Amino acid sequence: MEVKVFKLKEIKLLSGDVVDVEQYCNVQPILPAYGKEGDACMDVYPIHYEYDRDKDRHIYHTGLAFNIGDDANGEPNEMSLRPRSNLTKSDFYMPNAPGTLDWGYRGELLIIFKNRTSRDLVHAVSTLIEIVDKLREHMHLPDSMVGNARLKLNNVRATTTNILGKLSTPPYNCDGKDRCCQLIINSAQRITWKEVKSIEELGESERGNKGFGEGTGGAAKA
Numbered sequence: 001m002e003v004k005v006f007k008l009k010e011i012k013l014l015s016g017d018v019v020d021v022e023q024y025c026n027v028q029p030i031l032p033a034y035g036k037e038g039d040a041c042m043d044v045y046p047i048h049y050e051y052d053r054d055k056d057r058h059i060y061h062t063g064l065a066f067n068i069g070d071d072a073n074g075e076p077n078e079m080s081l082r083p084r085s086n087l088t089k090s091d092f093y094m095p096n097a098p099g100t101l102d103w104g105y106r107g108e109l110l111i112i113f114k115n116r117t118s119r120d121l122v123h124a125v126s127t128l129i130e131i132v133d134k135l136r137e138h139m140h141l142p143d144s145m146v147g148n149a150r151l152k153l154n155n156v157r158a159t160t161t162n163i164l165g166k167l168s169t170p171p172y173n174c175d176g177k178d179r180c181c182q183l184i185i186n187s188a189q190r191i192t193w194k195e196v197k198s199i200e201e202l203g204e205s206e207r208g209n210k211g212f213g214e215g216t217g218g219a220a221k222a
């Protein structure tokens with residue numbers, strides 16, 4: 001199946017500024033590609049990174065726009081954007097995974113990440129540590145009284161410093177080599193609803209009306 005893709009000449013930044021891709025980005029738009037024979041998805045290469053301070057989001061530009069077209073039966077296609085497995089080694093996640101690129105979308109494909117630790121929470125804890133530190137200095141308590149508390153405080157400080165470092169290091173580079181997610185195009189077959197008059201008309205099944213997660217046990221079994 002052939003799908004139309006366009007390498008954008010300009011991209012719109014979070015500030016609203018529209019910039020020339022060739023001049024502004026270190027890397028030029030790269031067509032997604034299968035990494036290995038038989039891979040289900042194509043790898044997506046980012047060309048520009050932005051941190052959305054307002055929403056605490058990490059946004060990657062791809063410099064690509066699509067017309068994903070129709071399937072063999074004339075039904076609209078959809079593009080799914082899925083995280084890579086290697087993302088699980090970091091504190092980042094794709095909050096809308098699997099992301100959806102709709103049939104009619106002609107804007108730039110953007111890939112969004114968040115960090116599992118909220119930036120605001122980390123800043124709040126860091127500020128609290130500073131305040132406690134200052135209070136302790138002014139109270140001139142003997143070491144014997146604050147020894148254990150100091151140790152705990154140092155541990156919290158080390159943890160927050162570590163988290164802060166991870167927060168400010170984006171998960172992927174825009175160097176033309178890093179792949180920030182993977183995409184697959186599927187048919188988004190149209191459905192229509194057939195409303196029935198009684199629940200029996202839905203038909204019998206082994207699970208029946210057993211609740212969410214109650215059916216099979218497994219990993220989450222209490």
Ligand SMILES: O=c1ccn([C@H]2C[C@H](O)[C@@H](COP(=O)(O)OP(=O)(O)OP(=O)(O)O)O2)c(=O)[nH]1
Nearest residue numbers: 081096099100101102103105108109110111112
């Ligand atoms: O990770 C994503 C997800 C979506 N999009 C683009 C393509 C998609 O067609 C459009 C709208 O996305 P979606 O339908 O998920 O957004 P929504 O929150 O449902 O808003 P809308 O009411 O505009 O559909 O944004 C991306 O570039 N990256």
